Amino acid sequence: MNPIVRLFRPVNAVMAVIGTVISSLVAIGYSIQYNLFTVAIASLVVFLVLTGGNIMNDVLDSETDKVNHPERPIPMGVISRKSATYIFSGSYIVAVVLAIVFLPLYGTFIALAAIILLIYYETKGKYSGLPGNLTVSALIGLIFLYGGVIFNDPQKTIxxxxxxxxxxxxxxxxxxxxxxxxxxxxxxxxxxxGKGNALNLSTIFIIITLAFSILPYTEKIFGVYYLLAVILCDIFFVITMITQYRSAKKGQQFSKLSMILGLLSFTIGGLT
Incomplete structure (x- = not known):
């Protein structure tokens, strides 16, 4: 991959855009076809904020990356820290301007909140243990809230x-x-x-996830097709909960698969 393209970490950015589209679909269903411009702007805002955060990470970690990630653009000398700083600052500014001009007020608030959380995480949060974990997780959550917010219907995407x-x-x-x-x-x-306490807390978070996963059906937000899909998703979360104690590597792989199945469940719920 081209080093400059790698600077933006496009795979993560594309996944975030997909998350924005899915949350929009969950919020307004098939009406999404009449709101493609708004969805496109929201996706671009998410893309710019996320890539800005990725590039800011490369700037702040440029010294340690000389050892840990020498293949990244800044340690390779392909781009300077100063130029990368201009790029991530510009990404943040353009994202906020787009949100102000084209999206509802709360869309701008969330974009600003995400930028503030990214700055906190990169400067302090990632060294703080659990607060850093929760900050990253809240940022992931905001991506999937965004579709509801920009269409003034956050009930489903919350x-x-x-x-x-x-x-x-x-x-x-x-x-x-x-x-x-x-x-x-x-x-x-x-x-x-300790590792044991970390995995126990992970189990608690999975149990909370399982409880939340049923609510869209019990609250009559989604129908039976969502329920069938989310049951499969929950089975894999249970497998994650068991497997993590035997192998953290396999546990996080099952966790990733469970999250993908969760997205699929919500997509099915939004369409049926």
Whole structure:
């Protein structure tokens, strides 16, 4: 991959755009076809905020990346820290301007909140253990809340927010256990409180996720097709809960699959 393209981490950005489209679909269903411009602007705002955060991470971690990620553009000398700073600052500014001009007021508030959370995470949060995990998870959740907010109907996507946040919080803890030996420059939750306690907390987050996953059906937001899809998703969350104690690596892989199935469940719910 071209080093400049790698700077933007396009795979993560595309996944965030897909999340925005899915949350819009959940919010307004088939009416999305009449609101493609708004969805496109919201997706672009999410893309710019996320890529801005990725580039800011590369700027702030440029020294440690010389050892940990020498293949990244700044350590390679392909782009300077100063130029990268201009790029991520410009991404944030353009995102906010687009939100102000084309999206409802709350769309702008969430974009600003995401930028503030990213700055907090990159400067302090990622060194703080659980608060950092929860910050990342809240940022993931905001992506899936966004569709409801921009169409002034957050009732459905607020559940997406909590599902994404708690399921990702679980996965963050499992990943910290998996990376226990390599995280020498961070004080992660398992480093401070032990691997067992980290996995126990991960289990609690999964249980909360399972409880939230049924609410769209019981509250009559989605129908029986959603229920059938989410039951399959929940089975994999239970497998994650069991597997993580045997292998953190396999646990986080099952967690990722469970989250993908969760997105599919909400897509089915939005369409049926």
């Amino acid at each position: 559940l997406l927010f909590f599902l994404a946040m708690f399921s990702n919080a679980s996965r963050e803890l499992i990943k910290d256990v998996q990376d226990f030996d390599g995280d020498v420059d961070r004080k992660t939750f398992p480093m401070v409180h």
